[in-house]
Amino acid sequence: MQDDTSSNPCPAPLVFAMIGGKWKLSILQILIFDGTKRFGELRKAIPEITQTMLTKQLRDLERDCLVERVVYAEVPPKVEYSATEDGVGLMPAFKEMHSWWETRKRSPKAP
Amino acid sequence: MQDDTSSNPCPAPLVFAMIGGKWKLSILQILIFDGTKRFGELRKAIPEITQTMLTKQLRDLERDCLVERVVYAEVPPKVEYSATEDGVGLMPAFKEMHSWWETRKRSPKAP
DNA sequence: TACTTAAGTATCAAAACGATACTATTGGAG
DNA sequence: CTCCAATAGTATCGTTTTGATACTTAAGTA
Numbered sequence: 001m002q003d004d005t006s007s008n009p010c011p012a013p014l015v016f017a018m019i020g021g022k023w024k025l026s027i028l029q030i031l032i033f034d035g036t037k038r039f040g041e042l043r044k045a046i047p048e049i050t051q052t053m054l055t056k057q058l059r060d061l062e063r064d065c066l067v068e069r070v071v072y073a074e075v076p077p078k079v080e081y082s083a084t085e086d087g088v089g090l091m092p093a094f095k096e097m098h099s100w101w102e103t104r105k106r107s108p109k110a111p
Numbered sequence: 112m113q114d115d116t117s118s119n120p121c122p123a124p125l126v127f128a129m130i131g132g133k134w135k136l137s138i139l140q141i142l143i144f145d146g147t148k149r150f151g152e153l154r155k156a157i158p159e160i161t162q163t164m165l166t167k168q169l170r171d172l173e174r175d176c177l178v179e180r181v182v183y184a185e186v187p188p189k190v191e192y193s194a195t196e197d198g199v200g201l202m203p204a205f206k207e208m209h210s211w212w213e214t215r216k217r218s219p220k221a222p
Numbered sequence: 223t224a225c226t227t228a229a230g231t232a233t234c235a236a237a238a239c240g241a242t243a244c245t246a247t248t249g250g251a252g
Numbered sequence: 253c254t255c256c257a258a259t260a261g262t263a264t265c266g267t268t269t270t271g272a273t274a275c276t277t278a279a280g281t282a
Binding site: 151189 | 257258259260261262263
């Protein structure tokens with residue numbers, strides 16, 4: 001895993017930079033499993049995030065082609081976000097994390 | 112995935128808090144796939160990290176029972192870090208991330 | 223005219239992070 | 253006896269990220 005078979009360096013740092021932001025996994029999870037969301041819906045879904053940060057992290061995800069942004073020319077404004085095909089490709093990784101947590105809950109440490 | 116079948120809230124925020132630090136995924140990956148490492152070896156393996164941050168993130172991971180720390184009473188000091196059983200349980204998630212990247216490389220966007 | 227709503231910016235304070243220097247320890251060199 | 257090497261840290265301070273709050277924009281409505 002440190003190298004793949006073709007002797008490329010392991011992509012881990014690149015991957016972690018793309019999804020490692022403080023809120024990126026939460027945003028991606030919602031868009032991947034729940035589908036398209038408006039800006040305000042994401043804000044409600046992640047109440048702890050600030051508007052500033054949500055905007056910034058979405059821009060980062062958009063730049064990395066994990067999330068797509070569609071603006072409707074309406075007033076009041078309407079902007080929809082959704083996971084791209086690339087982004088949806090992360091679904092199995094999220095599922096693994098989920099089942100890791102579930103397994104973990106069932107084997108608590110002895111006090 | 113937002114809720115599991117028993118109607119618990121989705122653990123995503125908890126999971127992401129545990130592994131979401133800037134360097135935690137990198138540290139975990141090394142300990143999970145390469146096994147036990149000394150402090151200095153980790154530092155060499157992640158050249159961009161500062162000593163201060165490495166210490167801090169390792170302490171966080173230790174507190175969350177993902178990493179184990181063993182101090183040897185020697186001079187010069189020797190401290191070994193390894194992934195706990197819990198930590199190793201994340202291996203499938205890392206493998207999924209890896210194959211996501213590999214797949215992704217083979218379907219580049221049209222310019 | 224003023225008000226409403228949604229999706230942002232702008233601004234400043236707080237927290238996280240980075241760079242660098244310093245500490246503790248002790249067996250061996252001189 | 254004194255000094256040094258090696259490792260895993262702390263301490264300190266400056267920079268970058270993040271958070272809290274207020275402000276902006278634009279078109280329809282009262």
